[in-house]
Each structure stands twice: as structure tokens, then as C-alpha cells.
Amino acid sequence: NAGVMQNPRHLVRRRGQEARLRCSPMKGHSHVYWYRQLPEEGLKFMVYLQKENIIDESGMPKERFSAEFPKEGPSILRIQQVVRGDSAAYFCASSGTSGSYYNEQFFGPGTRLTVL
Amino acid sequence: AQRVTQPEKLLSVFKGAPVELKCNYSYSGSPELFWYVQYSRQRLQLLLRHISRESIKGFTADLNKGETSFHLKKPFAQEEDSAMYYCALIRQTGANNLFFGTGTRLTVIP
Numbered sequence: 001n002a003g004v005m006q007n008p009r010h011l012v013r014r015r016g017q018e019a020r021l022r023c024s025p026m027k028g029h030s031h032v033y034w035y036r037q038l039p040e041e042g043l044k045f046m047v048y049l050q051k052e053n054i055i056d057e058s059g060m061p062k063e064r065f066s067a068e069f070p071k072e073g074p075s076i077l078r079i080q081q082v083v084r085g086d087s088a089a090y091f092c093a094s095s096g097t098s099g100s101y102y103n104e105q106f107f108g109p110g111t112r113l114t115v116l
Numbered sequence: 117a118q119r120v121t122q123p124e125k126l127l128s129v130f131k132g133a134p135v136e137l138k139c140n141y142s143y144s145g146s147p148e149l150f151w152y153v154q155y156s157r158q159r160l161q162l163l164l165r166h167i168s169r170e171s172i173k174g175f176t177a178d179l180n181k182g183e184t185s186f187h188l189k190k191p192f193a194q195e196e197d198s199a200m201y202y203c204a205l206i207r208q209t210g211a212n213n214l215f216f217g218t219g220t221r222l223t224v225i226p
Contacts, residue, residue: 003159033213042120042202042216043160056213091160095212103212107160 004094004108005074012114019079019086021111025094032075033093033105034067043091049075082115089113118143120203122217129193130225137188137220139177139203147205149179149186150214154200163188163201173197193224 005024013019025032030051035043048056049069060067064082069075079086089112093105119142129135141147151163164172166179166186177188186203203217 031212035214035216040218042122042218043214045213045215048213059213104162105212105214109159 004092004106006090006092006108006111008111009109010112010114012116013082014116015083016081019082019113019115021077021079021090021092021113022074023077023092023094023108024074025092026096026106029094029096029106031095031097031103032069033095034075034077035091035093037089037091037110039088046077079113082113084115087113087115118147118205118207118215120205120215120217122201122203122220124220125218126221126223128223128225131195132192135190135193135197135222135224137201137203137222139186139188139217141184141186141203141205143205143207146181146208148208149177150204150206151175151177151186151188152202152204152216154202156199160202193222195224195226198222198224 004026007022011019032049034046036046037043045059047060047067052071064080066078089110091110092108095103095105121140123138149166152160153163154160175188175190177186179186200219200221202219204214206214
């Protein structure tokens with residue numbers, strides 16, 4: 001099991017372009033979480049998805065950001081019309097469903113987005 | 117609202133010395149607390165959770181509800197403990213999203 005995969009690992013975009021970040025959860029996991037880490041800050045929750053459903057998007061900026069987790073394929077975090085303030089490390093985590101209150105989240109290596 | 121505070125950005129100790137990484141939280145309910153660790157060039161991974169009351173790699177953490185703290189301790193630091201440590205909480209009600217502190221970089225000096 002290769003663990004949570006994220007690609008690309010590094011992404012450079014110019015202001016106004018679109019950024020697409022991909023996350024493939026661990027085999028057997030159906031829950032995906034996206035977190036953003038700005039410089040000198042901790043990870044901040046953005047969105048929680050299950051297959052074909054957004055469960056909690058309370059941490060997502062209201063504009064330009066969207067996320068999906070289709071029935072087939074990876075989860076996608078999409079940032080439209082990027083600005084310099086979007087430069088950050090974006091982490092994806094996945095978990096299974098064990099029936100307990102908390103299901104451990106396993107993290108990917110992150111995608112470092114740089115906006116020029 | 118919930119908040120996790122790690123007052124020390126950097127912490128250096130000598131090998132064999134005791135180490136304590138501080139974590140304070142604020143939340144009106146009864147959260148579940150965790151410590152995550154990120155070693156150099158590795159992914160963020162769960163170190164321990166308070167509900168398990170376990171010791172991992174010699175580390176322990178006790179939840180003190182009176183002081184709203186969840187400090188991470190180890191009696192004798194090892195060089196391989198050098199890493200970035202994040203304290204995190206999850207609300208007991210609601211979704212499973214983690215709230216992280218800003219992290220403490222621990223360096224163990226040989």
C-alpha cells in the first residue's frame with residue numbers, strides 16, 4: 001500500500017491561472033480531507049469529502065476554491081484565478097470507517113503551490 | 117471556537133535530557149487531543165492520542181482538563197526524536213477535521 005498519493009508535489013502558477021491538486025487516498029479509504037499550511041502556520045482544515053459528497057466545507061474560502069471526490073479517480077482541489085496569497089503547502093489526508101468515533105487520518109506528502 | 121496553542125516554535129535539548137513540548141487548547145466542549153510528528157523528509161504521522169493512554173517511542177502525554185493542556189513528554193531524548201511536532205484536537209461533536217497548533221521544531225543535540 002503506497003499510502004496517500006498527491007500530485008504534483010510542486011506546482012508553480014502565475015497570478016490568474018488555475019491550479020489543480022490531486023489526491024489519491026489509501027486503498028480502501030473513502031474519506032478525504034484537505035488542509036492548507038501557510039508559511040509559519042499550522043495546518044488548517046479546508047474540506048472533508050466522501051465519495052461524491054462534500055461533508056464539511058467550513059474551512060474553504062468562499063470564492064475561487066472548490067473540491068470534489070468523484071466515484072472514480074482522485075479527489076481534486078481546484079483553485080481558480082490564483083493569487084499570491086494562495087502560495088502554501090496543501091495536504092490531503094484519508095481515513096477509513098472503523099465504526100469508532102475517530103478514524104485515524106493518514107497524510108500525503110503535500111503539494112507545494114507557488115504563485116508568481 | 118477551538119484553538120490549539122504551541123508556545124514554542126523551536127526547542128533544543130541535549131541527548132539524554134528530558135523533553136517537554138507544550139500544548140494548550142481552548143474549546144467549550146470535551147475535545148479529543150492528538151500529537152502528530154513529521155520527521156525530516158517524511159509525512160505527517162500520528163504519534164499518539166490521549167484516549168489511548170499509551171506510550172509511543174517513549175513519549176507520553178496527559179490531558180489536564182483543569183489547565184486545558186496536553187503536553188508531550190519524554191524522560192530521555194534521543195537524536196532520532198528531532199522532528200516537527202504538532203498538537204491537534206478534534207471536536208467531540210461534529211466532523212472529523214483536525215485543528216492543529218503551529219508546531220514545535222525539536223532538535224536533539226548529540
